[in-house]
Each structure stands twice: as structure tokens, then as C-alpha cells.
Amino acid sequence: MFDFFSFFNRIFGGSREDTRSAARDRLRLVLVSDRATVAPHLMESLRNELIEVISRYMEIDTRSMQMGLERHEGAMALAANIPVRSVHRSSAEMAAVSLAPPPAAPRQAQPEASETADAVSARPEAATARLESPRLAARRRTRRHKRRP
């Protein structure tokens, strides 16, 4: 639909701001944290289940583990900082067998390896596993580099 009216409006009616998308984006963000904070058991049970899953693969320090929703520019992220004490040798072997990348995609695991390395180098006191989108991780990486040139 080409709308002559809004076209004329834009030319003669002055340039009024598009506030609709601001409203939509702000609402989406605020509802993520509203829904998470309103349900008191949601974050608690998510935390417990995460610990359960991760503990199958590695020994983590659940007491100093931090987890929560964080706001990064235009998006909400579930950010978890989970110090790893050690990786179970047996589960590492099993994962290597069951998660072996198919020959067609041999480079799949590579970006994650560099991310872990980055996290370790940035925080020498503990190896850190981060749960966040690659986009946010990338953003965080660039920020971190800016902060520590």
C-alpha cells in the first residue's frame, strides 16, 4: 500500500517523530524483566536447573555463581557468571564421542573455544562460562577490549 497521505503528511506536516517503535521496544524490554522479577520462583528454578545440567559436565562453584537479567543497549540478556572448578574427565570423553562434529561442519566448535579463552584471560581468578547470545558476547568482547587496551 503506497500511502500518498502519509507522504504528503511527511512533506507538509513537518517531521513528527516516530515514537511508536520507541514505545514498542521499551515495552518489550521492560516486560522481560517484569515477568522475570514478578515470578519469584522463575529465576530460582532456572538457576537450580542450570546448576543441575552444568554439573553433569563440570564442577562449578555454586556459591559464588551469579545470574540475572542484564540490559545491554537494545536487548535483555540472561547473564550468568559461573566459576568452574574442574571439568569431569569422564564427561569430557563422553561429550567428545557424542558431540563429535560431523565431517561436513568441522569448524563448528571453533568460536566457542576462542570465547572461553577470552573469558579466562580477562578473569584469571576463575574460568567463566557465559550464557549469552553471540551478538552480545561479541559486543561485550569489544567493550572489554576498549576498557583494557
Added chain:
Amino acid sequence: MGKVVVITSGKGGVGKTTCTANLGAGLALGGHSVLLVDGDIGLRNLDLVMGLENRIVFDLVDVVERKCRTFRQALIKDKRFENLHLLPAAQSRDKDAVSPEQMQALCAELKQAFDFVLIDSPAGIEHGFRNAVAGADEAIVVTNPEVSAIRDADRIVGLLEAQEKSNPRLVINRYKQDMARRGQMLSIQDVKEILGIELLGIVPEDEGILSASNKGQPAVMDRASRAGEAYRQIVARLVDPSSPPAGMPASDSWMDRLRRVFTVSVGSSGAH
């Protein structure tokens, strides 16, 4: 046996009472027996919007406290309709004069006698809200295309789901089509996507709503009112879920007529 429908919103001033009055009047015009219950104890207003404020003798609290013989004694019959009654709220009492259990028992009794029992919920999420939803079979959430109203509506939807009042349906009130078109107001699609519940209807902004409440005469009784037309569509959907899905009632401002002249369709993407 009839059903109990609660009209709620979280935020105040979005049009719950107006919506309750119009849906009640619309249902009664369609030949259904209807009882309107003002759930806003201490701040009653449904009587005023309906033009029945001068005839109140007993109220909801009197019924619950058995100060009148039966609930029928407290009902005000609206003489303009075949079968429309109002159970007013107490004005001089507090919201916790009634408990959710008492409301549940009362609603079970009321729906034996009427096709539709519409409860006008107070704003907020506290005691008054819990009372209003306690006996409800269905819920209608009223909101405006405005950030604070939608945030509160989302909270209400969460609370309704927690109380197992499943599938609340949405009425978007005071929608301004031309503002949405200019990108200055959330669109219907935006609100639907954000709240993620079934859309029951859209009521356009209409100055006639103010004159209707000035007179104590719901807009749905006025064939020429745009908001009234929207309420008639919502009533049809309440009665028959298979009636056409919610859409914007035809607009008739001179701006809209002008823009129809200037709008040519060259693609398939509509406004909504």
C-alpha cells in the same frame, strides 16, 4: 446457567467501567439477561455511567452480609432494557468488607439467574481485584495503546493465568487510527504481539463516550456512535465466538475520508 465475565485492566482510567456498561447494554439489547456488578467497593461509578445512581437502596456488601433477604432485593432494574440489572457497590465501605470466597459463592448464585454476569473490577492488583476475579469464568482485559496501560495489562494477564482464569481476551480502548498510522501510537499488531492474548475488539477514541457518560446512556445505544459500533461487534463476539475476528470499525472523520481518496493500493500489505 449463565457465565460470569470480569472486566479488568490493572491501570485505572483505561475504560473498564465504560466497557462494562456498554457490553452489558449491548448484550441486553441482543435479548440476553444481564447483571452488571460493580466490584469497585468504596469508589462506585458503574451506577453513574449507567444513569442509575438515584435508585440505589441496597448494595453488594449488604447482599454479602445478608442485610437484604435475597440478592434480588439489591438489584436495580434498568427500565430502558428488557432484562438488564445492576448490583451496585457499597460507597461507604472498604474493599475488604468482602472476601474472595464470598464473591465466589455469590457469583455461583448469580449465574443461575442470568445469561451474563459482568463484573467491573477496580483498578490495581490487590484485594478488590482478587474479589472481582474470584468468581469469574472468563476475563476481559481492557487496555489503551499506551506503555503504562500495556505494562499493567501484562501484569494482570500473568495474575489471571496464575489464578487459572485461562484465555483472557483483550479489548484495546481509545485507539486512534490516524496516530498509529503516523507512527505516533502503538499499532493493534504491536499490542497483540506484546501481550500475546486473543484480541476481542478495538474501540476507537470517540468524543461521544464522554457525552454518553454525561447523560448516563451507554454509547452502544446510539446507532451513530463509532465506539458504540465497536461495542456491538464485541458483543457479537462474546455471544458467538465464530463471528468475524476483531477489526477496526469503519472510520468516518474527514481526515480519514480524505486519506481514502488519496490512498491507492499497489501492494498487498495493508495497514493491519
